[in-house]
Amino acid sequence: MPPFDIRRLRPPTGPRADLALAGLVLALTAVAEGQRLGTEGAATASATGSWALAVAVCAALPLRRAQPLPVGWFTVLGTGAYYLLSTVDGPLVVIPVAALYALAARGRLRVSAAMAAVMVVGVGAGALAGTGDVTGTAVFMLAGWLVAVVALGAMRHGRLTYAEEQARLRATEERLRIARELHDVIGHTMSVIHVQAASALHRMRRNPALAEEALTAIKESSKDGLRDLRATLGVLRQADEEAPTTPPPGLSRIDELVHSATRAGLDVRVDRAGERAPLPAAVDLAAYRIVQESLTNAVRHSGARHVVVGLHHGERTMVIRVEDDGRGPARAGPGDGITGMTERARALGGTLTAGPGPAGGFTVLARLPFPDGHGAIGRGT
Incomplete structure (x- = not known):
């Protein structure tokens, strides 16, 4: 027989926890009511009624997950009636306290506060009627406990709401990051392919050799684009798939960008x-x-x-300046990817400006800060 491991013991959760709590409270209430019968002798109508209310209140608790509001009101009113009939201060009050906490944790603070007020009024009425162990001190302590329970439920609701909001925010940021990556990869490759395809169609009849050269460039650009796309989609891979072997994009691969732009007809210089x-x-x-x-x-x-393309490696800032001699002022719309570049810079605490250059054309200027000791960070990465 294997040895007993205490670590295997786990407290019940969910509906089982409600059943366990209801059973425990009912057992303790039965003990209290049994002592009452031993003192009073024969069972009276009030004793029978209070016992029936205790059973009904405990039986209603496991239903609170499906019907939290009706169960909450029933347990509160039933417990109040119990304290009017019973001459002992039984533990039945734990049941409506649990229902109140569940409602407050769901954000139903007004309803929880109203139920707590009804409970205090009911127990206070029992104290005024001279119901056995129920005294003014007990009413005062109950009011404090109910305020604490509602406050704890409200705090839990706030924490859960904050956690859900943070999860949604992280998911949104991840979607935006993936969208930017896909836009950068696919947009660049498709632009080069579009220019080369137009050139090939234009030269097909008059200069087949140049058309063949453009088609070759399309083949190379599509190959590079597929490789980068696979690397970008690697963030969506399942855990049991092979990790991507392509190195992540970085300035060490800037020659590939220059070569791709050159095939599209640009004369690119990197300083x-x-x-x-x-x-x-x-x-x-x-x-x-x-x-x-x-x-x-x-x-x-x-x-x-x-x-x-100007790249300046400073001590704490990477400065990027891209200048062209094209028609700058005619192309500053939201579809040009400027918004995505600006978001990338801001995410790192940097800045990015894009607009007509001082001598014409278009200029993109980005400043990307990084902390001291970035060399060690980069080598570790």
Whole structure:
């Protein structure tokens, strides 16, 4: 026979906890009523009525999850009537207290307060009628307990509401993050494919060699896009699937963005300044996506021919400046991804501005701060 393990014992929960509480209270009430009968002798009408009320109140408690309001009022009124009939201060008051707590925990504070007032009035009426052990002190203590129970239920309701709100907020932020990732990956790739496809159609008859070159670029862009898309969708993988092997996007892969934009007809130059220390993963990803979206907008909207990407690695800030010579003022709509870039910068405590440049064209300027010791963070990541 295996040894007994006390850790296997678990207190009941849910409906079983209600049944256990009702059974315990009914047993204690029976003991109290038995002592009353031993004192008074033969059973009287009040004793029979109080015992019937005790059984009915205890039997109603397990139904509180399905019908919390009717059960709450029934237990309160039944307990009040019990104290008017009984000459002992039995433990039946625990049942309506449990019902009150459940209602307050569900946010029904007004109803809980009204029930508590009715209970105090009922027990107080019993004290005024000279009902045995029920005294003014007992009424005063009961009022304090009921206030505490309603307050505890309200606190639990507040905590549950806060936890649910935080869960919804985290889910919303995660959806927005995934949406931004998909927009950046798919938007950039589809823009390059669109430009190359239009070029191939235009050159198909007059210059098949250039059309073939454009179709080759479409093939390479779609391959790169699928790879990045698989890496992005890796956050939605199940635990039993293989982890993605593609490295996460970062400035170390900026040459791929330059090559992709070059295939779309842009002349891209990258200027770096400052110490090229490893960046925190979040800053590295945000910087990559901002450059990617800026190049995508240059390909899709501006008609630019030349783009300069400036990357300045400061001690506490990563500064990104993307300038083109396209038609900047004509393309600052909400669909250009500027909102997504701004949200990325703000999420890191940084800033991003986008608008016409001083010498024409369009300029995106982002400042992404990071804490001291970011080199160690980046290497660990």
